Amino acid sequence: MTNTTDSTPRRTPLHEVHAELGASFTDFAGWSMPVRYDSELAEHRAVRETAGQFDLSHMGEIELTGPQAADALDYAMVGKLSAVQVGRARYTMVCDVDGGILDDLVVYRLAEQHYLVVANAGNAALIADELRARASGFDTEVTDRSAETALIAVQGPASAAIVAGATGAELSGLRYYASMPATVDGDEVLLARTGYTGEDGFELFVPAGAAVRVWRRLADAGAAHGLKPAGLACRDSLRLEAGMPLYGNELGTGTTPFHANLGRLVKFDKPGDFVGRAALEKCGEPDRVLVGLRGNGRRAPRHGYRLLHGDHEVGEVTSGALSPTLGHPIAMAFVPPELTEPGTALSADIRGRAEPVEVVSLPFYQRPSSSKG
Template structure:
């Protein structure tokens, strides 16, 4: 989320207890904990497990360290899982994501100051994608902000950024509103693909959910579990993300897997999630965006609303807007034999290094090798030939229109 603040150390206490049960976040709950952030690689800290860990193991998933969790990278294979989401439906465990709540009379004003998009225009039961920047105008995280009521908001952030985002929202809340970290009590399951809503329809009375627009959300009861369902995702397909109590997630997962058999459902891992989002040019924090990039050069200018009033980073971003960006995030296809990977140098057709690859992979849908990367303005036009230095070998590529894939409406 997928989805999701200046860091202020010491504002959030740590908790690692995953035994608690609680109602979904739209239903008030008195207990809350904070997620323990870890790095995306193996560290000395033991890997944490989502409540679906045993389900993944039983399904034969290959488990890998990811943001401090042991997460499924794939089950039957990346290509098969990817194509299932494009043609049928797939089920993802994204319980490593962070869920933060801001509530109180001034909660909306505080959240709106911390993000670039205008949540002041949100209605109850609607969400919005946004960036969260530091005073220098670079991206601390990309988030989804959900408005439950005018006095209650949920922020979903990336797992790797949980601590710094939780810290800034907690610090900003202070006397103005209440901050609650719901990460440790909330599981998140994504059901994505053209058949996703057919599967969901069999899980309970969700007629009101089926009628929701993109980024709409509502409470529901499926498989005898109270959940919150949002019409959001990180795949470019129709589908939902289901917030449910931590301990109830296995029941929801198993029920959806069973109901989805006739609709071609497949359990899907992080690798397929990555290729799906790449085809749609959905930014991945840590690769395509980070604290060295700003929303305007990352193609996220549409998330920056200068007319809403002041927000963190506004002055710097306004200056960037007035003077223009120096580089842009572009998409490219490899025309030569090679796969672009994160960090590979991008060169001009003459061989001069002009940028770097941020994301790259074979595209199961297109049957081509694709990638994203930053290049200087003037080298960003569609059709511009470039070279990608793949481990010392210059491979030909061309800048193309993005997204690489867009589903038919």
């Protein structure tokens, strides 16, 4: 998993498996990743109807251990990670001193003094460095495990049956945003009920040397359930339908959690200071707020397209696509607070033509309640 030159994309431990499966690759955050295998539409539908299998080994995994690991994370992040119970996980953010978002991430508490932080691929090195710096005054050790860890996800209505078949684990008691140790044919893994698709699903943290074995065992367990390998293209359309923000699109240093309707993640009631606290306390009402948009027809507004209210430009689309599940264009964008009411009529400049869009509530898609974990 090391670079040969600065310009050569890194390969995950599963690269050759993807090549065997006929994947098309793209350079994503410095990694050579499968963007699709055959049809991204078929992969998208598989996740919504049966299950899809993803390689997420480009993500960063950083461990904090020691007596003050919880205190260090409370200082480093906007959330109250000391309140997370062992075996549970929390979605949170790392902000800079000005309140801008450096990354959104998931933190797992594996033991009383042991946390696992999972960062986005493009921010993994930055977050590892930031955590080392921010934890320097605490009795904790920060260890970047990214190079030795592979991450495989199985997402979709059939995911529980597939993962149970591969691990032999009893999953009915594993709640959403919880984790447990498990084995796959003798290989030890951390099994988490988490994901980025809007479906029930699981993520398996696997030693890099076991990645191919675990991938193939999951594929075998999923064969009877319609499991398909799935690439980054459908992962993006799935997360957009679920109204989940993407770092670099909806999130970045120019936005705070309040801009992205994620102010609930900022825990001002936790003891002590945290990086960005003073700036976030002064935020007040944000000058722009993230909303969902629904379009008509087949032309979808894309990232960077201008958003208009009458003849006035009022924002910019952050993500957009023709929704495979819903059959109409969907998008997310930042608009002034007075234009956030569902039903507000706007238009998107799609290649010089103003196409009508309507503000709608997020998420665009929610899985049936009967399938929720």
